[in-house]
Amino acid sequence: MTTPAPRPGILDIAPYVGGEAVLPGVAEPARLASNEGALGASPRAVAAYQALADRLHRYPDGGAEALRAALGRRHGLDPARITVGAGSDELIALLVRAYAGPGDEVLHSRHGFLMYAIAATTAGARPVAAPERNLTADVDALVAHATERTKLVFLANPNNPTGTYLVRDEVRRLRRDLPGQALLVIDAAYAEFVARNDYSAGDDLVDETDNVVMIRTFSKIYGLAALRLGWAYGPPPVIDVLNRVRGPFNVGAAAQAAGIAALEDQAHVDAARSHNDIWRAWFTDQVKTLGLGVQPSVGNFVLVSFAARAGANADAAERFLKSRGILVRKMGSYGLPDTLRISIGLEAEMHAVVAALTAFLEQAA
Numbered sequence: 001m002t003t004p005a006p007r008p009g010i011l012d013i014a015p016y017v018g019g020e021a022v023l024p025g026v027a028e029p030a031r032l033a034s035n036e037g038a039l040g041a042s043p044r045a046v047a048a049y050q051a052l053a054d055r056l057h058r059y060p061d062g063g064a065e066a067l068r069a070a071l072g073r074r075h076g077l078d079p080a081r082i083t084v085g086a087g088s089d090e091l092i093a094l095l096v097r098a099y100a101g102p103g104d105e106v107l108h109s110r111h112g113f114l115m116y117a118i119a120a121t122t123a124g125a126r127p128v129a130a131p132e133r134n135l136t137a138d139v140d141a142l143v144a145h146a147t148e149r150t151k152l153v154f155l156a157n158p159n160n161p162t163g164t165y166l167v168r169d170e171v172r173r174l175r176r177d178l179p180g181q182a183l184l185v186i187d188a189a190y191a192e193f194v195a196r197n198d199y200s201a202g203d204d205l206v207d208e209t210d211n212v213v214m215i216r217t218f219s220k221i222y223g224l225a226a227l228r229l230g231w232a233y234g235p236p237p238v239i240d241v242l243n244r245v246r247g248p249f250n251v252g253a254a255a256q257a258a259g260i261a262a263l264e265d266q267a268h269v270d271a272a273r274s275h276n277d278i279w280r281a282w283f284t285d286q287v288k289t290l291g292l293g294v295q296p297s298v299g300n301f302v303l304v305s306f307a308a309r310a311g312a313n314a315d316a317a318e319r320f321l322k323s324r325g326i327l328v329r330k331m332g333s334y335g336l337p338d339t340l341r342i343s344i345g346l347e348a349e350m351h352a353v354v355a356a357l358t359a360f361l362e363q364a365a
């Protein structure tokens, strides 16, 4: 027997390992490992999803007309410049597949979202990591690492897992100083959580240029991760390319219907943002009080460092939290070994994490 061989490079990919979701023996663990919206989906989105139950034999609208129109209304954007994906993960993969291949480079910052390097390797392109400064993307370093082979530059803004962001003017400077052939992809998965005057999700830069695309998701503040729904806003030629390479029915009908309903419930989004503001600030303070390092975050998660605590380390803390029914994310695969990324959950969950961290540090001391 012979085992068919995949294309060169495929077996070099370390499969993406998502945040843990189950804990043997614990019926309802506190799931703080995947940045899923703490408040869950809008009841209107849930109702729209359920309303589709007797129409499961129908194909979805391949053009996602109503969803794109709703996105256009909500964000003040031209629906013709929007396309949709099965989560922004699919859009990342499609962009890489369409624009990069063997001999090409895909640039990202050192602690950027892992899917960029995975997608690049899958397409046969070479992922290139530029160093960061203070766990923040560094425009000068990114520009210095760009070459004539760079086809895509991925910037998660804010970044997961660091929670840091680049101000609008820095992103504009990045675009200005990168080579023109490199498509800048601004991944604004957490944009709705950011309340800073100097921040932009990137749609203004899309409008000003021919080589910037913004990708967004319904998996985070909208709480629809199970449905896999993302979207891209870009120049018409880029959207045209994405529409050619995506599957004709890549986004299911339930995802489209729930997405439209979620967009119509901005009160739910506002509640989710307020909840996150309150509990991120509270949790950040508590972690500091415990003597742990914490990176100021504008997302719905916080990167906690154990490096300054003798006798304590992130792996032991992660196991201890698990023993208390709490799942968080280890960061070794991101090159951040002595840290944990902890999502902002419900009030009771945040109290439980602080209590568990307190107990962990007492027994570690």
Ligand SMILES: *Cc1c(COP(=O)(O)O)cnc(C)c1O
Residues within 6 Å of the ligand: 035, 086, 087, 088, 089, 090, 113, 156, 159, 160, 187, 189, 216, 217, 218, 219, 225, 228, 229, 230
């Ligand atoms: C969660 C996340 C995504 C993926 O979102 P999906 O739409 O669920 O695929 C993309 N980019 C970043 C930075 C993320 O954290």
